[in-house]
Amino acid sequence: MAWTLAARAASLNPSVIREILKVTERPGIISLAGGLPSPKTFPVDAFARASATVLRRDGEAALQYAASEGHRPLREAVATLLPWEVDPDRVLITTGSQQGLDLIGKVLVDAGSRVLVETPTYLGALQAFGPQEPEFVPVACDERGVLPGELASAAGDGAGRARFLYVLPSFQNPTGRLMDDVRREEVVATAAELGLPLVEDNPYGELWYDTPTPAPLAARHPEGVLYLGSFSKVLAPGLRLGYLVAPPEVYPKLLQAKQAADLHTPGFNQRMVHEVIADGFLDRHVPTIRALYRQQKDAMLAALEREFAGLDVAWTRPQGGMFLWLRLPPGADSLELLDAAVEVGVAFVPGAAFFAGEPDPRTLRLSYVTSTVGQIDTAIARLADLVRDRGDRVGD
Amino acid sequence: MAWTLAARAASLNPSVIREILKVTERPGIISLAGGLPSPKTFPVDAFARASATVLRRDGEAALQYAASEGHRPLREAVATLLPWEVDPDRVLITTGSQQGLDLIGKVLVDAGSRVLVETPTYLGALQAFGPQEPEFVPVACDERGVLPGELASAAGDGAGRARFLYVLPSFQNPTGRLMDDVRREEVVATAAELGLPLVEDNPYGELWYDTPTPAPLAARHPEGVLYLGSFSKVLAPGLRLGYLVAPPEVYPKLLQAKQAADLHTPGFNQRMVHEVIADGFLDRHVPTIRALYRQQKDAMLAALEREFAGLDVAWTRPQGGMFLWLRLPPGADSLELLDAAVEVGVAFVPGAAFFAGEPDPRTLRLSYVTSTVGQIDTAIARLADLVRDRGDRVGD
Numbered sequence: 126m127a128w129t130l131a132a133r134a135a136s137l138n139p140s141v142i143r144e145i146l147k148v149t150e151r152p153g154i155i156s157l158a159g160g161l162p163s164p165k166t167f168p169v170d171a172f173a174r175a176s177a178t179v180l181r182r183d184g185e186a187a188l189q190y191a192a193s194e195g196h197r198p199l200r201e202a203v204a205t206l207l208p209w210e211v212d213p214d215r216v217l218i219t220t221g222s223q224q225g226l227d228l229i230g231k232v233l234v235d236a237g238s239r240v241l242v243e244t245p246t247y248l249g250a251l252q253a254f255g256p257q258e259p260e261f262v263p264v265a266c267d268e269r270g271v272l273p274g275e276l277a278s279a280a281g282d283g284a285g286r287a288r289f290l291y292v293l294p295s296f297q298n299p300t301g302r303l304m305d306d307v308r309r310e311e312v313v314a315t316a317a318e319l320g321l322p323l324v325e326d327n328p329y330g331e332l333w334y335d336t337p338t339p340a341p342l343a344a345r346h347p348e349g350v351l352y353l354g355s356f357s358k359v360l361a362p363g364l365r366l367g368y369l370v371a372p373p374e375v376y377p378k379l380l381q382a383k384q385a386a387d388l389h390t391p392g393f394n395q396r397m398v399h400e401v402i403a404d405g406f407l408d409r410h411v412p413t414i415r416a417l418y419r420q421q422k423d424a425m426l427a428a429l430e431r432e433f434a435g436l437d438v439a440w441t442r443p444q445g446g447m448f449l450w451l452r453l454p455p456g457a458d459s460l461e462l463l464d465a466a467v468e469v470g471v472a473f474v475p476g477a478a479f480f481a482g483e484p485d486p487r488t489l490r491l492s493y494v495t496s497t498v499g500q501i502d503t504a505i506a507r508l509a510d511l512v513r514d515r516g517d518r519v520g521d
Numbered sequence: 522m523a524w525t526l527a528a529r530a531a532s533l534n535p536s537v538i539r540e541i542l543k544v545t546e547r548p549g550i551i552s553l554a555g556g557l558p559s560p561k562t563f564p565v566d567a568f569a570r571a572s573a574t575v576l577r578r579d580g581e582a583a584l585q586y587a588a589s590e591g592h593r594p595l596r597e598a599v600a601t602l603l604p605w606e607v608d609p610d611r612v613l614i615t616t617g618s619q620q621g622l623d624l625i626g627k628v629l630v631d632a633g634s635r636v637l638v639e640t641p642t643y644l645g646a647l648q649a650f651g652p653q654e655p656e657f658v659p660v661a662c663d664e665r666g667v668l669p670g671e672l673a674s675a676a677g678d679g680a681g682r683a684r685f686l687y688v689l690p691s692f693q694n695p696t697g698r699l700m701d702d703v704r705r706e707e708v709v710a711t712a713a714e715l716g717l718p719l720v721e722d723n724p725y726g727e728l729w730y731d732t733p734t735p736a737p738l739a740a741r742h743p744e745g746v747l748y749l750g751s752f753s754k755v756l757a758p759g760l761r762l763g764y765l766v767a768p769p770e771v772y773p774k775l776l777q778a779k780q781a782a783d784l785h786t787p788g789f790n791q792r793m794v795h796e797v798i799a800d801g802f803l804d805r806h807v808p809t810i811r812a813l814y815r816q817q818k819d820a821m822l823a824a825l826e827r828e829f830a831g832l833d834v835a836w837t838r839p840q841g842g843m844f845l846w847l848r849l850p851p852g853a854d855s856l857e858l859l860d861a862a863v864e865v866g867v868a869f870v871p872g873a874a875f876f877a878g879e880p881d882p883r884t885l886r887l888s889y890v891t892s893t894v895g896q897i898d899t900a901i902a903r904l905a906d907l908v909r910d911r912g913d914r915v916g917d
Contacts, residue, residue, distance in 0.1 A: 127716040128770045129684055131631045131653070137777035143589075161586050169580035176572040184565035188757035190557050193539075220616050220761075224783040231652055235527045252781040256627055257527070288525055320523035361584035363788040365616075374524045381533035385648040386782070387620040392759040394787055 133256045141478040142248060145463070149472040155504040157491040158472040160298065162447065163421075164495075166414045167361040168401065175400035176393075183396060191392035193384040194218065195368070199399040203354065203368050206407070209344035215370050217379055220390045222328060222355040222367030226253035228386065229324055229351060229369075232378045233288045234259045241279050241290040243271055245479035245488070247298045247326065250291050261481035262287065268441070270294055270304035273311040280321045289322040289351070295330040295338045296446025299479045299490040303444050306339040313345045328355040328367075331411050333445035334419040348372050356398055358447070359411050364394040418447065418494050424501050425449060425493040432509035436516065447494045450476070452487050454516060459489040465511050471504045529652045537874040538644060541859070545868040551900040553887040554868040556694065558843065559817075560891075562810045563757040564797065571796035572789075579792060587788035589780040590614065591764070595795040599750065599764050602803070605740035611766050613775055616786045618724060618751040618763030622649035624782065625720055625747060625765075628774045629684045630655045637675050637686040639667055641875035641884070643694045643722065646687050658683065659878035664837070666690055666700035669707040676717045685718040685747070691726040691734045692842025695875045695886040699840050702735040709741045724751040724763075727807050729841035730815040744768050752794055754843070755807050760790045814843065814890050820897050821845060821889040828905035832912065843890045846872070848883050850912060855885040861907050867900045 142158070149156035179187050194200065195218025203218075204211040219225040226249065234240060234257035242250070244263040251261065265275045271292060280287040292312070294304035304312070316323050325342045343352035347370075355367040371379050383389075422443055429440055429451075437454040453459060459475040466472065476488025493501060538554070545552035575583050590596065591614025599614075600607040615621040622645065630636060630653035638646065640659040647657065661671045667688060676683040688708070690700035700708070712719050721738045739748035743766075751763040767775050779785075818839055825836055825847075833850040849855060855871040862868065872884025889897060 127682070128718050128768065129629070129682070130771070130774060131627065131629055131634070131684075133631075134628050134774045134778075137628070137774050137781065139773075139777060140780065143780070164581035164585050167581055167584040169576055169584065172580070172584065173573060173576040176576065177569060180565055180569040180572065184568070185560035185563055186759075188563040188565065188568065188759040189560050190753075190758045220783045220787075223781075227782045231527065232530050232533070233525070233527055235529075238527070249781075249784075256778065256781060286523075286525075288527075322524050357586075362586045363582075363584040365783060365785070365787040372524065375526070377535075378526060378530045378533050381535060382530075382652065384536065384539070385533065385619075385645075385652060386623045387616045387761060388645070389761070391616075391761040391787055391790055394790065 133258055136255045136258065140248065140252060142474055145472060145474055148467055154467070154470050154472050155496060155500045156472045157493070157496060157504055158474045159492055159495055160447070161495055162358050162362060163417060166417060168406070168410055171401050171406060172361070172397060175397045178400055179393065179396045187393045187396045189392070191389045193380055193389045195390060196392060196395035196399060199395045202399055202402055207354070207370065208340055209347065211370055215373070215376055217369040217371060217376065217383060218390045218395060219367045219369055219383065220387055221357065221362070221365040222326065222353045223249055223253060224386065225353045225367055225369045226250050228379050228382045230254040230257045231382045232375060239281055239285060239287040241276070241287045242481045243292060243297070244482065245299055245476060246291065246481055247293055248478050250326065251481060263480065263482035264290065268302055269308045270297070270302060271312055273308070273315040276315050276321060277319055280319050287321060289324045290316065291324045291326065292342070293326045294342060295327055296332060296443055296448070298329070299448055299474070299476065300450040301441045301443035301446050301448040302450070303338070309339055309342055309345065313342050313349070317346055317349055323350045324353070325350050326353045328358050329446040331359050332415060332418055332447070334415055334422065336444065338445065343370060351375060359407060359414065360398060360401065364398060366390065366394055366398050421493045421498070421501070422449070424498040425491065425505065428502050428505035432505050433512070436509060436512050438512060447492055449491045449493060451489050451491060452485070453489070453512060455487070457512070457515065458486045460486065462489070462508070462511060466508060469507045469511065471507050529654055532651045532654065536644065536648060538870055541868060541870055544863055550863070550866050550868050551892060551896045552868045553889070553892060553900055554870045555888055555891055556843070557891055558754050558758060559813060562813060564802070564806055567797050567802060568757070568793060571793045574796055575789065575792045583789045583792045585788070587785045589776055589785045591786060592788060592791035592795060595791045598795055598798055603750070603766065604736055605743065607766055611769070611772055613765040613767060613772065613779060614786045614791060615763045615765055615779065616783055617753065617758070617761040618722065618749045619645055619649060620782065621749040621763055621765045622646050624775050624778045626650040626653045627778045628771060635677055635681060635683040637672070637683045638877045639688055639693070640878065641695055641872060642687065642877055643689055644874050646722065647877060657877035659876065660686065664698055665704045666693070666698060667708055669704070669711040672711050672717060673715055676715050683717060685720045686712065687720045687722065688738070689722045690738060691723055692728060692839055692844070694725070695844055695870070695872065696846040697837045697839035697842050697844040698846070699734070705735055705738055705741065709738050713742055713745055719746045720749070721746050722749045724754050725842040727755050728811060728814055728843070730811055730818065732840065734841065739766060747771060755803060755810065756794060756797065760794060762786065762790055762794055817889045817894070817897070818845070820894040821887065821901065824898050824901035828901050829908070832905060832908050834908060843888055845887045845889060847885050847887060848881070849885070849908060851883070853908070853911065854882045856882065858885070858904070858907060862904060865903045865907065867903050
């Protein structure tokens with residue numbers, strides 16, 4: 126039988142992370158590789174009550190086909206949660222925010238379209254936009270995120286002008302870095318001046334440790350920003366519930382792409398989440414996640430400072446989120462380190478997967494939220510031993 | 522702000538059916554327009570028990586990120602349910618079978634690729650494949666479905682050869698027609714001879730009234746058929762659970778497209794459905810749906826025979842499923858009839874939306890599963906009055 130694949134199928138390849146995660150399923154491996162939130166934070170009992178209520182009260186409606194826009198009360202709740210004035214008619218409920226990225230690719234990206242991304246950037250966005258065959262243009266970043274001065278030349282001009290800049294300003298995956306208030310103002314002002322649309326992905330914004338996250342880019346320029354939010358990190362990812370807030374020029378096409386993609390996000394899940402959050406639950410629940418993740422982050426930073434002292438290794442000090450980004454000494458390669466680390470029972474994600482352009486082979490991503498403090502201590506000590514051994518060999 | 526849409530966004534337009542369904546929300550309208558299953562058939566109590574069990578027993582796992590392929594026990598259960606030997610490794614769980622169509626479009630359709638469809642065909646498939654900008658080629662059909670003799674010329678040859686024939690052989694949406702065993706054999710043999718892949722969509726196959734549905738095309742030629750199944754019509758659509766069974770040449774790319782599209786189908790929903798069906802529930806439940814829908818179909822056929830006698834109107838006599846297809850007298854136009862019908866409180870879907878090529882303006886689709894028998898009687902009598910009045914005026 127002659128199956129002929131679409132040209133874009135060549136760009137559909139197994140995710141590096143996915144392959145690494147298979148390794149981490151081996152018994153005894155301490156995984157700092159995953160992008161998973163801690164299951165300790167999942168409000169299982171609240172979901173059990175909510176699902177019973179929804180099925181008892183609205184069972185037939187919850188199990189029937191539903192509107193492609195999403196469950197109206199949930200759209201209203203999302204609009205209320207967000208820290209700027211949002212019209213619920215501009216909220217589109219998605220099957221996780223990964224689907225939001227897929228819909229944005231379909232509606233805004235032609236083959237060859239220029240799409241600006243951070244350096245490094247979220248791998249899942251590269252995968253979601255990839256099938257539309259854009260030309261990814263990496264924009265230089267510092268520890269506060271995108272450098273505004275780089276945007277004009279990266280965006281280009283005329284017909285080849287970039288369709289948008291994809292940016293994850295709060296506790297970025299993979300670096301954990303935060304774009305501060307000043308940088309946000311600069312990026313928004315520069316983008317507005319250039320007429321460059323922004324796609325702002327904000328799954329981690331609520332997971333700040335000590336200081337509330339600065340207002341989203343979308344709050345500063347709602348007409349110029351397509352905003353993606355998610356319940357995956359503040360409630361649980363297994364229900365696959367995210368949302369888009371889209372300007373009126375783009376919303377109707379995103380809605381139609383959504384309808385073609387899966388008709389609508391499961392109505393039962395939308396009603397469950399609405400039931401859980403309706404009484405202000407997130408105001409009580411999210412602080413418990415912040416406290417847990419801060420404690421985990423402190424444990425990893427302490428281990429890094431203890432074990433990596435004098436090894437010429439640098440790392441970020443996240444103010445929120447789930448990830449920390451580490452840079453090995455000159456000449457090191459995190460892919461090689463991973464092979465050695467797996468031998469001693471430790472896994473992480475090499476940084477190379479997160480670069481749209483030339484990768485920095487010295488970088489790697491560590492997640493600190495799913496391991497115990499004991500596991501973190503053990504894993505970091507083992508990694509430091511490997512880096513030290515390697516440094517000694519290089520010095521021989 | 523300069524939002525530039527992708528070229529394919531021009532093909533993303535509001536569904537005709539969607540617009541009609543808005544009309545049907547007006548109070549007092551009897552809608553024969555929807556494609557919704559009867560909510561009376563939803564096993565609300567079984568879902569309530571299953572959700573409680575899943576959250577109590579496996580809460581953290583059910584709420585965590587999960588495998589893109591789907592929940593392994595559900596994939597195994599799907600393989601067991603299907604009436605041919607299916608390897609669970611070839612089963613991909615999708616967020617409704619609409620998502621299966623979206624993934625197939627991404628993996629198999631380039632801009633300009635020839636895609637064969639029935640006449641008429643399922644509108645949702647046209648919408649799902651549409652963003653990839655195929656050239657749809659309608660294949661002539663009779664009351665038993667696709668005419669095998671038409672396939673060779675429709676499929677074309679060389680580089681322009683059709684990527685696949687999309688076919689819904691059992692109680693088709695919109696016509697309700699059934700491809701019988703002989704025709705299935707002919708279509709499969711012809712497709713195999715031509716090297717023409719088949720995409721078989723089978724949401725309604727279990728909803729037969731008197732005689733079990735003939736074996737799927739996929740059962741006759743597993744390597745040449747991409748099969749789509751769904752729990753929407755045998756359990757409930759609001760959980761958005763469907764599945765693909767794909768040949769090994771295509772499966773890995775579909776899986777990667779799935780991962781990019783929404784990472785995975787909600788794990789909680791997959792576990793709930795697995796819990797519901799694990800003990801043979803469908804064997805007890807589906808016969809109650811068949812019995813209800815047969816009774817509804819009988820009521821509509823009786824009303825049609827009573828009210829439309831002598832009006833030169835033809836209709837299908839479904840042996841399963843949810844729909845019946847009606848053809849008005851020569852010169853009539855179902856779009857005009859709809860305007861008049863809405864005035865008297867009745868809605869249906871004009872057939873034109875379901876044609877990839879030249880539409881037949883005399884056709885329309887009636888759903889008989891969500892209205893009461895009294896509503897069906899009233900609605901059919903009103904439609905007959907309109908057709909009679911119109912015929913009288915034409916005769917004047």
